[in-house]
Amino acid sequence: MPRSRITIRDVADRAGVSHQTVSRVINNSERVTPETRERVKVAIKELGYRPSRLAQSMVTQKTRTIGLVVADITNPFFFEVARGVQDTALAQGYNVFVCNTDDNPQGEQDILTLLASQEVDGVILATVSSPEEELLAFAENYKPLVVINRDIPHPKASLVSVDILKGAKLAVEHLIERGHRNIAMLSHIGHKPDEMRRVHGYRETLLAHDITPNEEWLVLAPPNLAGGYEATQTLLKEHPEVTAIFTYNDLMAIGALRSCHDMGMRVPQDCAVMGFDDIKFSAMTQPSLSSISYDKYVVGQKAMQRLFEMFEEPDFTFAPIPLGVELVIREST
Amino acid sequence: MPRSRITIRDVADRAGVSHQTVSRVINNSERVTPETRERVKVAIKELGYRPSRLAQSMVTQKTRTIGLVVADITNPFFFEVARGVQDTALAQGYNVFVCNTDDNPQGEQDILTLLASQEVDGVILATVSSPEEELLAFAENYKPLVVINRDIPHPKASLVSVDILKGAKLAVEHLIERGHRNIAMLSHIGHKPDEMRRVHGYRETLLAHDITPNEEWLVLAPPNLAGGYEATQTLLKEHPEVTAIFTYNDLMAIGALRSCHDMGMRVPQDCAVMGFDDIKFSAMTQPSLSSISYDKYVVGQKAMQRLFEMFEEPDFTFAPIPLGVELVIREST
DNA sequence: CGCTCACATGTGAGCGGTAACATTATTCTA
DNA sequence: TAGAATAATGTTACCGCTCACATGTGAGCG
Structure with a gap:
């Protein structure tokens, strides 16, 4: 045998x-x-x-394999994207390597190197951590690269971008309409606030309504359940004047929800909570979570389709693919 | 360039x-x-x-690549396992193809074929759908195979098994201790209840306490949030005598929680809810969810380690790796 | 001082395919 | 009916590596 x-x-x-x-x-x-x-x-x-695919790849120099680099597949945002990528790839007989970087720039670099040595035909990057110059170098010397939610000014890198700025504006505007003025924000501790479109949207919207952003209400924490929970504890203890919280993602928002509950505050009466991403859990929490929604599966799908297009025309410079967002109002606001 | x-x-x-x-x-x-x-x-x-890894693989007949087949990476259970597998694999320079079957046996077969043609060095299977004989055939002719949470009686297939039966017993026993006798169960619609260890544990525990399982209280639904939500709606409308629900997984339980809330029932006073898997969300729901806990990351880790051992000694028949479970009591019971 | 032996390094084949070109068989044209 | 054009199939090289074995070199020994 x-x-x-x-x-x-x-x-x-x-x-x-x-x-x-x-x-x-x-x-x-x-x-x-x-x-x-x-x-x-x-x-x-x-x-x-x-x-033998190996032998075929050997001579054709194509592996029918792509790499998908995400910060953490454990985040519901990423895995919906991943499904979109995988399904689209599989339909064309392509396989996908999924790699987690844990938002660690060094890890990201190692991963890119590993993928390069695996000779993938292309890479989809859905993280924000690695230094731009290294990505540029990668795009320059290597393979087709699609970048999700990040601007890489290189003709060989293609972009798929959700309109995050607009999402943040919609979110904060909604809170203002509900009468809130003391609006806090929980952002991703791994990234500089000044580089975050969510933070820009938050600040700009406040300013547009003649509210001066209070930098003390901008808290950085890990973008997960525990991070949201703890940041909310601290925030609300130190700043009881805050009446609404806008978070980097739904994971943090769900942590915030529980945090409010544990501190005896009612949501949305005592403190409103607004998420971002609209993951499936958000409709099921109690109270259910208002959020900024967009189709994550489609993000992955489009990214993969674009990669296929890049295989066809390697030297063409493709226009970015924009994706819209939508405000979903539920009980938490 | x-x-x-x-x-x-x-x-x-x-x-x-x-x-x-x-x-x-x-x-x-x-x-x-x-x-x-x-x-x-x-x-x-x-x-x-x-x-060139390709050329190396060509001659050594080893690709340093493994396949991980899961039902749906979208389920928090699977992605924690996936992380365990990926991290362990990466540490040894192995890459992982993650494939979703969506609990579709045909899909599973296709995936196995695709993986075979990609010439992976081994496969980890974390699904329950494909017919046993096909898996046996795969194990027979092909590569090292590690199967998670399923009994495949083949010397070339290695097993990693969480003690699901015990988990189910702990869960139901806990509900009985809390005074419940009308305990319903939500199970996975894709599988025959008689083949499910969770269902066995449920029935056996009831019988051990002189409670006759009521087959009408055993509801089958998709193992996700929406499935749990809807099944609970139907169940509680038709059988208001039910005072506790044990679910196939936490996803269904969280749906059940929301369902109870929407029907104006308090958890746990009017209806207790007990999950399985103890995903991270379960500590954050409102009320927080009691569940059966075990380390999913370790499941993936052990599976990958076992695969490495199988690479070393291809002809050895390895003993199954058992993993314990633990009852976590929170607010929902 | 010729022999073996151990060790460092080189040579050629071949993993299983595809590409490019060569060959043969067939048909068509003059 | 010879000669060219065309279609079907065969031959050879090579993708980039590792394996098995060949070769070279110097130390150790009687």
Whole structure:
């Protein structure tokens, strides 16, 4: 049973043709007599032959494999994107390596190197941590690169961008309409607030309504449940005047929800909470969470489709793909 | 910039040695004079050479790649497992293909075929849907296989099994201790209840306490938030006598929580809810969810470690790896 | 001083395919 | 009916590496 691999030459012998003819049949191209083709197909079936992708890749220099780099697959945002990428890739016979960087720039660099040595045909990047110059270097020397939610000014890198700025504005505007003026924000501790579109949207919207942003109400924490929980504890103890919280993502918002509950505050009466991403859990929390919604699956899908386009026309510079956002109002505001 | 690939022979020329000596250096094995080694290393660095994994795989017949097959990466259970697998694999320079089957047996079969053609070195399977005989065939002819939470009686398939039966018993026992006797269960619609260890545990525990399981209280639904929500709606409308619900997983439980709330029932006073898996969200819901806990990351880690062991000793039959469970009592019971 | 032996290094083949070109069989044209 | 054009198939090289074995070199020994 550990019979050694059946090769294209075994099939050729069996069908009484040359290995090249077999190659023509499996790439169902070229001109092969119908009857020869049939004979070869029979031989393939009888021997249970399957071409070695490795050998094919070796000579064609294409692996039909792509890399997807995410900060943490554990975040519902990323895995919905990942599903979109995977499903789209699989439909074309491509496989996907998913890599987590944990928002660690060094990890990200290692990952890119690993992917490079695995000889993937392209990379989709959905993180924000690695230094721009390294990404540029990667795009320059290497393979097609699609970047999600980040601006990389390079002709060989293609962009898929959710309109985060607008999302943040919609969110904060909604809170202002509900009568809030003391609006806090929980942002991602891994990134400089000044570089975050969510923070820009937050500040700009406040200013547009003649509210001066209070820097003490801008709290940085890990972008997960625990981070949101703890940041809210601290924030509300130190700044009881805050009546609404806008968070970096729904994970933090759900942590904030629980935090408010544990401190005996009612949401939204005592403190409103507004998330971002609209993950599936958000409709199920109690109270359910208002959020900024966009189709994460489609983000992944579009990114993968763009990568396919880049395979076709490697030297073309593609326009960014914009994706809209929507305000979803639920009980938490 | 699209300079063609730097090969081992380029390095060899530069260092003034044969390509084989370079090979010895990059596999840092064999006997090579320290100074020759150094000279080669310098040449490698100067040329920015990186060995082609494809070519290496071609000749060694090892790809340093494994396949992880899960039902749906979107389920928090799976992605924690996936992280465990990925991190462990990456530490050894292995890459992981993650594939979703969506609990569709045909899909699963296709995936296995795809993985086979990608020539992965081994497979970790964390699903329950594909027919046993096909899995056996896969294990027989193909590569090392680690199966999570399922019994495959084959010497070449290795098992990692959480003690699900005990978990179910702990859960139901806990509900009985809290005074419940009309305990319903929400199970996975994709699988026959009679084959589910959770259902066995549920029934056995009831019987052990002289409670006859009411088959009408066993509801099948998709194992996700919406499935749990809707199943609970139906269940509680048709059977208002039910005072506690044990669910297949936390996703369903969280849906149930919300469902109870929407129907004006208090949890746990009017209806207790008990989950399974103890995902991170469960501590953050309102009320927080009692559940059966076990370390999902470790599940993935152990599975990957076992796969490595199987690479070392392909003909050895390994004992199953058991993993314990723990009852976590929170507010929902 | 000629022999063996151990160790460092080199050579050639081949993993399983595809590409490019060569060859043969067939048909068409003059 | 010879000669060219065309279609079908075969031959050879090579992708970039590792393996098995060949070769070279110097130390150790009687």
